[in-house]
Amino acid sequence: MSHTADVPQRKPTNRAWLARLSATSESRVAIQRDAALSVVSMDLRDDGGDAINNWIVEAGTQLFAALRELVVDTAADCPRVCVLVVDPVTDGTLQPVRQAACAMVRGAVLSLGPERPESRLTMVRARPDQLDQLAATLDYLAGDEASYITGASLDLTQRR
Amino acid sequence: MRLLVTGAGGGIGTAIVAAALARGDDVLAQELKAPTLARFDPDAGVTPIIGDLTDDRTLQALEGGARDGGIDAAILAHGIQGAGVLHELSSDHVRAILMVNAATIPRLFAALAPALRRTRGRFVAITSQAALRAEPGYSAYAAAKWAAQAWLEGQAELEGGAGVAIRTLCPGRTLTNMLKGSNEVFAAEQGMTVEDYTRESLDAVPLGRFADPTEIAAAALYLADAGARPAVLAATGGEVPH
Secondary structure, eight states: OOOOTTSOOOOOOOOHHHHHHHHOOOOSEEEEOOSSOEEEEEEOSOOSSOHIIIIIIIHHHHHHHHHIIIIISOOOSSOEEEEEEEOOOOOSTTHHHHHHHHHHHHHHHHHHHHHOTTSEEEEEEEOGGGGGGTHHHHHHHHSGGGTTOOSEEEEOOSOO | OEEEEESTTSHHHHHHHHHHHHTTOEEEEEESSGGGGTTSOGGGTEEEEESOTTSHHHHHHHHHHHHHHOOSEEEEOOOOOOOOOGGGOOHHHHHHHHIIIIIHHHHHHHHHHHHHHHTTOEEEEEOOGGGTSOOTTOHHHHHHHHHHHHHHHHHHHHHTTTSOEEEEEEEOSBSSHHHHHHHHHHHHHTTOOHHHHHHHHHHTSTTSSOBOHHHHHHHHHHHHSSSSOOSEEEESTTSSOO
């Protein structure tokens, strides 16, 4: 059975930005626009700043602004947006703040999924060393097979 | 016992202060504006600290009050209302929700932990049932509460058994002005009267009623006391089992 009626399928554009993101945290919150799946990345690598302000208050505010742009202020019939959280998952005093930032994104995405059923909203949590393996997950979320997935959190940081 | 209570002039905070005074506790009470604390007689054991929790000067005043007088427990009862669908959430509103409902909690912990460590004290944060489930129509509020809850659980792990006891109270719909305000927002969004929306929202609560602030205050004081207590207590009338 096909579920493509309301989800135009497009091939994702190249994801050179993933390599850039892997190499350096240029910006804490960045938008990669793509007709098939736009990605909002949030970087939780330590840059020596005020983690509570940077990762919770400012990144959260930027996240909601990005979601308004990609989900509300768009002409797309079924916008697909994935929030990618890059989390080094370290021990130490910063980890509770990282856990808080991840939970903030999860709380937002899981709440907005059912609030905006015309869109597809997901969250992916990955470690920096996993970024070069993300294409499969992003391709899946961009494809027809994932048209039933929204308000979902995919945590890739659990080693198997 | 000496308690520090934030948001002491709010619906739940007022009930906590009243219940604490009734059982003989001393209270260091923070509130944004002085008039909301005026109902408490300083002779009854309330020391007021007036100021905004997003202002470092207020945190310093609380740190000094906790250090100088000592505290056995802190109860965080402050917060702002955060109802609103995505297209109505301005960046200023989102920032305020995240600052007050999430970022103030680790900052307060940093200010109060030295005093709490001296007394093997308790740090009790009142979050929300929105910290335990998704909340369509409430996404920024839920994001802040999920962040707060996760930070509290992460910090509790760091504290271990010998550090400050970190406990969380997750209340459901409680009869306060904040609930009234969010009911008005939701009723307007859905084109309903506040009365009709309130009746409908009551149907979501298995107990069929909202919590009274005195019930939430009793739960907060239970968590603030020494002894074996749960790390998380859901007081939701069964709406969000946890």
